[in-house]
Amino acid sequence: MNIKKILIFLFFINSCVLFSQETVYAYARKVVDTMASASMHGRGYVNEGDKIAANYIKNEFEKFGLKNFTENYYQHFNFNINTFPGKIEFKIENYVEHDKNSFTTNNLIFKGNLAKNYLINASSTLWQNVFKIEIFDSTYASKKGLKKFSKKQYLGLSYILIDDRNVKNKTQLEYFKLVKKNYFNSSGKIILVDKLTWSQSQTFQQPTIEILKDSFNIRETKLAGSLEGKNKFIPNYQSQNVIGYVEGSVYPDSFIVFSAHYDHLGQLGEEVYFPGANDNASGCAMLLNLAKHYSLPENKSKYSIAFIAFSAEEVGLLGSKHFTENPLFPLNKIKFVFNMDIMGTGEDGITVVNGTEYKKEFEKLKEINTTHNFIKDVKMRGKAANSDHYYFSEKGVKSFFIYTMGGIKAYHDIYDKAETLPLNEFENLFHLITAFATYLQE
Ligand SMILES: [Zn+2]
Incomplete structure (x- = not known):
């Protein structure tokens, strides 16, 4: 055995000992x-x-x-x-309305990091779009309020944002629970959550975006969002x-x-x-x-x-x-x-x-x-x-x-x-x- 072979042999013995130990x-x-x-x-x-x-x-x-x-x-x-192999981007801006059907966004007010500040629900289907955001907050959390909210016409692309940061009582909470299950006639919805928890889905529907409550301090009301990305259903x-x-x-x-x-x-x-x-x-x-x-x-x-x-x-x-x-x-x-x-x-x-x-x-x-x-x-x-x-x-x-x-x-x-x-x-x-x-x- 030459020295090289001896070294390889020693290395081999050493690895065997390491493996068993x-x-x-x-x-x-x-x-x-x-x-x-x-x-x-x-x-x-x-x-x-x-x-x-x-x-x-x-x-x-x-x-x-x-x-x-x-x-x-x-x-x-x-x-x-349902999978998401491609790029995903989401942001919220203020908008200025020109007439009933047109608006332009100015001022960026939310652009978080995916999975750190916001998530796209696993059952979402995505596409490139810009949309107005209709806010459901505690002022709508009553029988009358809900009726009023559901009568709103979400023409074109609108998402609803369910803002439950100011829930006042149990009754209101029940209304929020109900609304979270619903898309009304909107193209998608945004909900605020205490923790971002992802999952898997075998089906898809309109997108749901989850934003971490701690990352969301928007008080403005004229909001528009944009979501870019696409699901791939296999x-x-x-x-x-x-x-x-x-x-x-x-x-x-x-x-x-x-x-x-x-x-x-x-x-x-x-x-x-x-x-x-x-x-x-x-x-x-x-x-x-x-x-x-x-x-x-x-x-x-x-x-x-x-x-x-x-x-x-x-x-x-x-x-x-x-x-x-x-x-x-x-x-x-x-x-x-x-x-x-x-x-x-x-x-x-x-x-x-x-x-x-x-x-x-x-x-x-x-x-x-x-x-x-x-x-x-x-x-x-x-x-x-x-x-x-x-x-x-x-x-x-x-x-x-x-x-x-x-x-x-x-x-x-x-x-x-x-x-x-x-x-x-x-x-x-x-x-x-x-x-x-x-x-x-x-
Ligand atoms: Zn497990």
């Missing part, structure tokens, strides 16, 4: 950093972010030597989705669940399932993407850590263990719905589904959805936690259709969905970033989950 936390950090990075475009459907994320998970599964049911570990499915988009497994040593036909959705909200416009570090790169980090753990011969389990990374959870649990309707192994052979969504904090412990449904398992999980003092608290909650466990339990498969509590509150916004996600209870949670899986195999 990598802590649960260090690997989780790497997964979260990668999945929440700009290269994955928020793991949505603009620039095929979902496919980049799926490919990453597939490669990790391969590295661990997981077995596959299908080619590439992929289970494909299709759905309609019918039948093909996405994929990613599914691997390790075979059980005693009961290979029975499964324990670990699951986490890997999709997030994707991109909004050309520049904004939603990193989804806590929701749910953190769950994927747990899923991959578990896959890595159980693929080691010394951790071989009696039951087979399946690892499912679901797509399109944010669109409406579509990946898990598809899986439960087209299972790759019989649902009645699943001993338990353990779904993980939002694993990044935990200073206040975890909540277990379906804890009330499967009391025996819940009590055991709590007992394990108390014995080993892993995390602060294990709270119980009832049924909820809020993550991928749902369709399993609806079909009679025992399932828990756990999420962490406390710490950073960023949710479905641009602040759910890897840099600020603590992962402070991550290792403890990992030990709690593996201890629970051991109990399930007793």
Whole structure:
């Protein structure tokens, strides 16, 4: 061996040692950093972010030597989705009226940053336009006022602005609630919100613009807005669940399932993407850590263990719905589904959805936690259709969905970033989950 070969050999040995010694936390950090990075475009459907994320998970599964049911570990499915790949710009100006049908804008009074100060609702269809803004404020928040407001003729392009900054009582609040659901005859609406929270939509209608109350201090009344941009509705988009497994040593036909959705909200416009570090790169980090753990011969389990990374959870649990309707192994052979969504904090412990449904398992999980003092608290909650466990339990498969509590509150916004996600209870949670899986195999 020459010196170069020796150096390469030493480097190789060193990397192997590093790989086997990598802590649960260090690997989780790497997964979260990668999945929440700009290269994955928020793991949505603009620039095929979902496919980049799926490919990453597939490669990790391969590295661990997981077995596959299908080619590439992929289970494909299709759905309609409303996306925003192009430029989006919105501003509010004062206007001067010339006659009934013409006006010119002067003075810019609001031009915020997309996703920081305002949002375009996920179900919006956009186009290039300039419009007058009709304000619905507390002076209209009565039976008479509403009647008066709805009689207004919104000729041409008009948006309504629902300004609820001066709500005086409960009755008025009810009127605002009603009006927020309505477009009247307008071309779009603007609402003021306390927090910007984005979502996904499979349909589209007139635009709704949400402005953060803290960013909105307009008192003028002669307002005109302009909105530039366009939605792209994609019918039948093909996405994929990613599914691997390790075979059980005693009961290979029975499964324990670990699951986490890997999709997030994707991109909004050309520049904004939603990193989804806590929701749910953190769950994927747990899923991959578990896959890595159980693929080691010394951790071989009696039951087979399946690892499912679901797509399109944010669109409406579509990946898990598809899986439960087209299972790759019989649902009645699943001993338990353990779904993980939002694993990044935990200073206040975890909540277990379906804890009330499967009391025996819940009590055991709590007992394990108390014995080993892993995390602060294990709270119980009832049924909820809020993550991928749902369709399993609806079909009679025992399932828990756990999420962490406390710490950073960023949710479905641009602040759910890897840099600020603590992962402070991550290792403890990992030990709690593996201890629970051991109990399930007793
Ligand atoms: Zn989620």
